[in-house]
Amino acid sequence: MSFELRDRDLLGRIGRLTVKGKTIETPAFMPVVNPLIETIPAKKLRQDFGCEILITNSYIIRNHFKDVPNLELHKLLDYDGVVMTDSGAYQILVYGEVEVTQDEIINWQKQIGSDISVILDIPTGWDVPREKVEFTVKETLRRAEEALPLIEDTPNLWVGPIQGGRHLGLVAESATRIGKMPFDIHALGSPTEVMERYMYPVLVDMAMTAKLNAPVERPIHLFGAGHPNILAMSVAMGYDLFDSAAYALFAKDERYLTTRGTYLFKDLQYLPCSCPVCRNQSPEDIRDLPRGERQRVIAQHNMHVTMSEMETVKQAISEGSLWDLVETRAKGHAQMTSALKTLSKYSKHLEAGSPGFKGKGVFYYDYHSLAKPEVIRYQNRLVNNYQSPENIDTRILISAPQRKPYSRSREFRKLKEKLAQGKKEIQYCFIAAPYGLIPEYLAETYPASQYQIAEPLDQETIQHTVNNIIEYLEKYPIKNTVIIFRDNEMERELVGKLGEKYPSIKIEELDQTGLSDQILGLIIK
Numbered sequence: 001m002s003f004e005l006r007d008r009d010l011l012g013r014i015g016r017l018t019v020k021g022k023t024i025e026t027p028a029f030m031p032v033v034n035p036l037i038e039t040i041p042a043k044k045l046r047q048d049f050g051c052e053i054l055i056t057n058s059y060i061i062r063n064h065f066k067d068v069p070n071l072e073l074h075k076l077l078d079y080d081g082v083v084m085t086d087s088g089a090y091q092i093l094v095y096g097e098v099e100v101t102q103d104e105i106i107n108w109q110k111q112i113g114s115d116i117s118v119i120l121d122i123p124t125g126w127d128v129p130r131e132k133v134e135f136t137v138k139e140t141l142r143r144a145e146e147a148l149p150l151i152e153d154t155p156n157l158w159v160g161p162i163q164g165g166r167h168l169g170l171v172a173e174s175a176t177r178i179g180k181m182p183f184d185i186h187a188l189g190s191p192t193e194v195m196e197r198y199m200y201p202v203l204v205d206m207a208m209t210a211k212l213n214a215p216v217e218r219p220i221h222l223f224g225a226g227h228p229n230i231l232a233m234s235v236a237m238g239y240d241l242f243d244s245a246a247y248a249l250f251a252k253d254e255r256y257l258t259t260r261g262t263y264l265f266k267d268l269q270y271l272p273c274s275c276p277v278c279r280n281q282s283p284e285d286i287r288d289l290p291r292g293e294r295q296r297v298i299a300q301h302n303m304h305v306t307m308s309e310m311e312t313v314k315q316a317i318s319e320g321s322l323w324d325l326v327e328t329r330a331k332g333h334a335q336m337t338s339a340l341k342t343l344s345k346y347s348k349h350l351e352a353g354s355p356g357f358k359g360k361g362v363f364y365y366d367y368h369s370l371a372k373p374e375v376i377r378y379q380n381r382l383v384n385n386y387q388s389p390e391n392i393d394t395r396i397l398i399s400a401p402q403r404k405p406y407s408r409s410r411e412f413r414k415l416k417e418k419l420a421q422g423k424k425e426i427q428y429c430f431i432a433a434p435y436g437l438i439p440e441y442l443a444e445t446y447p448a449s450q451y452q453i454a455e456p457l458d459q460e461t462i463q464h465t466v467n468n469i470i471e472y473l474e475k476y477p478i479k480n481t482v483i484i485f486r487d488n489e490m491e492r493e494l495v496g497k498l499g500e501k502y503p504s505i506k507i508e509e510l511d512q513t514g515l516s517d518q519i520l521g522l523i524i525k
């Protein structure tokens, strides 16, 4: 196998995965195709929707075509892209057992020419007692070990599933142990039920735990994630492969997917989409179709919107704006917004995965943006690496001017010029949300030089900024501190707190005209 990384943002990445001479780009969405009920034929999925990879179920195929001599999967599906096969583990989850042994299903996947194949793992499922969860983790690991002699030296890529459900300690153990075995790809098992119940915050904890404990150089698959509104966040967590039958299942109930949520088709007055289905027909046209035909065109729309979201996600990675996209998508759904908060807990990990400057300014919408890699990175740099210049005895905290970079603003240059006469060694720091302090010498560097923040600030952002400033002042204490503030909510809060903490601090307020000579006089004194 080769898995080559081309670009990244947060933990998300654009990669090239090669199997049996075929290369696909990741992150990739795999539609679930049932050869017995092809809502959209596989060939059409490739030609009209650009699906270079799909997933089907080797267990179902075996049950129906076991006796067909020399059955070849790609011929059966009439599809020449990459085919992943599941093993029947999902049927174990639903029916409790399957009528096949692991050896049989592994050999079957080899025999029919599957490209990416799965061992017969035991999915954890939901609402099961802890002993049962422990059993699924242990048994999956045992089966993985047992499968190794059967899968070595095969051209297929083999998937080592990770179990543990919502028991994060077990997820971590499962990921660590299977990660030591020579599998090509890993997959987080059974989050489907979590997603069906919209427990997105739980999903984030499960997915992040698995991701952080699995080998980073291997692709990782999130089983059953297919609603377009969850894709951006899942990619941000470092997942590369997704599969779902949602496009077809939702269409059966005449549900229309969008990145902002799901609509019942009968409720739609308009079609908020520009795919070929929606561009050429009105909602009435589609409602007038016979039921089967209507379901078919809704499935086509659902597939278009999912594939198009994947492109949007990749574009966001390439321009370094994946967090913005995740925030936008999360705001469409209350549980997704909660999931975004959960994801913020992992901001240090997301930051570690992000490259630096991608040429784009940073935009802060509200407190959710505090988890952005740029903020985390700036704070680490300031508190841990930034050293105050030596020999200074005075630090002036000044409300950030209107123009960036702050250090080049007229207001600031005037202040500096005047104070230079006093011949004191002074460190200048700008007060700026959400960063806290921006020392003069960082003001011209990214991201301090290129960002925008939506005002008025919310309480969380105000507290965050004030706390950052206090943290810095405590870490790098200095003899004299002067604060020149503007009369706004954040800076009033800051002045109140600093005044209490440091009674000797000099506090001056900027008036409408900015720095008056009178204020300058006070500071110099």
Ligand SMILES: [Zn+2]
Pocket (backbone or CB within 6 Å): 273, 274, 275, 276, 277, 278, 279, 301, 302, 304, 305
């Ligand atoms: Zn459409």
